[in-house]
Amino acid sequence: MLWAISAAVLVYLLAPIIVVVATAFTATAYPVFPPRGFSLHWFEKFLATPEFVQAIRISTMLAASSTILATSLGTFSGLALARFPIPGKSTISALLLSPILFPTIVLGLALLIFNTRIGINGTFPGLVCAHVVLVTPFVIRMVMVSLSQFDPAIEEAARNVGAGWWRTFLFITLPLIRPGVVAGAVFAFILSFDELVVTLFLSAPGLQTLPIRIYTYVEYSSDPTISAISTVLIATWLVIGLPVYARFFSVRHP
Amino acid sequence: MGELTRGTAPPHAARTPYLLLAPNVFWLLVFMLGPIAMLAVISLHGYQPGTGILDTWSVDNYEKFLGDVFYRDVLWRTLGMGATTTVACLLLGFPLAFLLSRLRGIRRSVLYFLLLLPLLTSAVVRTFGWMILLGNNGFINRTLIALGVVDDPIRMMYSISGIVIALTEVLLPFMVLALDAALLNIDPHLYEAAQNLGARKVRIFFGVTLPLVVPGIVSGSVLVFTLAVSAFVTPSLIGGPRIKLMATLIYQQSMGLLNWPFGAAIAFVMLFTILVLFVVTFRMTTSRRAA
Numbered sequence: 191m192l193w194a195i196s197a198a199v200l201v202y203l204l205a206p207i208i209v210v211v212a213t214a215f216t217a218t219a220y221p222v223f224p225p226r227g228f229s230l231h232w233f234e235k236f237l238a239t240p241e242f243v244q245a246i247r248i249s250t251m252l253a254a255s256s257t258i259l260a261t262s263l264g265t266f267s268g269l270a271l272a273r274f275p276i277p278g279k280s281t282i283s284a285l286l287l288s289p290i291l292f293p294t295i296v297l298g299l300a301l302l303i304f305n306t307r308i309g310i311n312g313t314f315p316g317l318v319c320a321h322v323v324l325v326t327p328f329v330i331r332m333v334m335v336s337l338s339q340f341d342p343a344i345e346e347a348a349r350n351v352g353a354g355w356w357r358t359f360l361f362i363t364l365p366l367i368r369p370g371v372v373a374g375a376v377f378a379f380i381l382s383f384d385e386l387v388v389t390l391f392l393s394a395p396g397l398q399t400l401p402i403r404i405y406t407y408v409e410y411s412s413d414p415t416i417s418a419i420s421t422v423l424i425a426t427w428l429v430i431g432l433p434v435y436a437r438f439f440s441v442r443h444p
Numbered sequence: 445m446g447e448l449t450r451g452t453a454p455p456h457a458a459r460t461p462y463l464l465l466a467p468n469v470f471w472l473l474v475f476m477l478g479p480i481a482m483l484a485v486i487s488l489h490g491y492q493p494g495t496g497i498l499d500t501w502s503v504d505n506y507e508k509f510l511g512d513v514f515y516r517d518v519l520w521r522t523l524g525m526g527a528t529t530t531v532a533c534l535l536l537g538f539p540l541a542f543l544l545s546r547l548r549g550i551r552r553s554v555l556y557f558l559l560l561l562p563l564l565t566s567a568v569v570r571t572f573g574w575m576i577l578l579g580n581n582g583f584i585n586r587t588l589i590a591l592g593v594v595d596d597p598i599r600m601m602y603s604i605s606g607i608v609i610a611l612t613e614v615l616l617p618f619m620v621l622a623l624d625a626a627l628l629n630i631d632p633h634l635y636e637a638a639q640n641l642g643a644r645k646v647r648i649f650f651g652v653t654l655p656l657v658v659p660g661i662v663s664g665s666v667l668v669f670t671l672a673v674s675a676f677v678t679p680s681l682i683g684g685p686r687i688k689l690m691a692t693l694i695y696q697q698s699m700g701l702l703n704w705p706f707g708a709a710i711a712f713v714m715l716f717t718i719l720v721l722f723v724v725t726f727r728m729t730t731s732r733r734a735a
Binding site for chain 2: 193195199204213223270273302304319322386387427428
């Protein structure tokens with residue numbers, strides 16, 4: 191009984207993904223499920239459309255820049271929160287993690303107003319600044335989980351034999367929490383690449399990310415090119431995201 | 445240097461955590477809290493089409509939203525949509541979380557992977573999948589007609605029911621993960637004790653499992669409700685421009701009509717609603733624990 195219900199819910203949960211991947215290979219001119227015929231035409235059309243290729247370039251640069259900044263900020267914050275007794279720690283950590291739950295539609299409008307005021311709206315740096323806000327909390331969380339998995343005595347031992355704080359961090363702590371930092375960085379990259387709502391507010395005609403292209407495209411028309419792009423995205427995140435996730439979560443859930 | 449500092453931290457260590465936190469806190473002050481403060485200020489300004497934002501100060505934007513039946517309906521519709529989505533996530537997520545929490549080893553990993561897969565897929569991609577499924581000529585309607593359940597297609601695209609169907613799917617993994625965490629926290633000895641005392645499965649579920657999983661139900665529901673009432677991508681694509689919800693209205697007012705002050709006021713009504721929910725649940729959970 192429980193298995194049957196769970197299987198039905200799983201079908202519902204995975205339905206849109208199955209549909210998107212299946213319709214990417216359809217031979218029809220519009221996305222139908224189940225697909226009719228088999229064709230790779232839509233993948234060719236995707237790669238032959240300059241707007242989409244350009245959008246991938248912009249999204250990749252944006253996600254890479256945000257990831258580098260967010261991983262640095264998040265690793266330091268995670269370290270401070272997990273390893274030091276600080277007064278008001280719960281308030282600070284609530285503040286640092288708040289972007290996870292804060293409505294993106296509100297943050298998008300707030301940043302539109304702010305970025306316009308300081309003159310960076312519709313620019314690449316303006317988008318990076320916003321994305322760093324959104325993805326840093328996920329790095330902090332991953333780093334904190336990582337830090338909770340090994341004994342602070344190891345770091346203490348290093349300091350006791352005379353290693354300074356930076357030496358201890360670089361040669362002891364960082365190698366030990368590397369899986370957490372890498373998982374946080376991968377997570378940050380995927381989230382930044384896929385971010386749509388805040389980006390919609392802050393982008394400009396020459397600065398269209400891939401999610402924006404997909405969004406504006408499906409708003410007015412429906413053809414299997416979007417299925418093909420989505421399939422490529424799903425496959426990419428699966429390949430780069432899953433190994434990191436699997437290792438990370440397998441530590442948490444033996 | 446080289447001196448043993450066992451037990452006592454070196455003098456500079458007191459500054460270390462603050463130096464570590466400073467860049468991140470600074471970033472949030474500049475690119476989150478500052479802009480939100482500006483948003484609050486702008487929500488109190490007037491707006492004149494053609495002229496732009498006025499220097500006047502008033503609560504007119506809030507009065508306009510809360511005083512007009514049309515906009516109040518948007519508020520109620522949004523809350524109703526959020527509540528329906530939350531209940532649907534709870535009903536569908538519970539069996540899945542219950543199964544997940546009982547599995548071990550490779551089976552658990554496989555199910556966990558199937559839950560993470562949607563989380564790795566962006567909301568816009570999954571919503572596009574739902575657009576294909578929910579159309580009048582879509583898979584669901586064609587199947588229902590072929591099975592003879594209905595004669596005419598059920599209108600799901602551009603409707604609230606379509607939004608709830610798709611948004612429930614988009615937010616379901618968050619609920620399952622919250623419930624799973626709570627279920628895993630239950631001490632297995634409690635089940636053994638109940639069994640040894642002769643309780644049957646149903647009795648154990650309602651007497652042991654359900655009361656102990658309440659924290660997970662609360663945290664999962666608050667999370668899903670918050671994400672649902674502020675969701676933009678799924679409501680705007682499935683609902684289209686005719687279905688007005690708070691998030692789509694904020695976007696339309698500020699990006700379509702360039703009325704930032706009114707958009708800002710709606711944004712603060714949304715934040716306030718979420719804040720009330722947080723305070724109420726916090727009160728309820730703490731008083732439960734005290735009782």
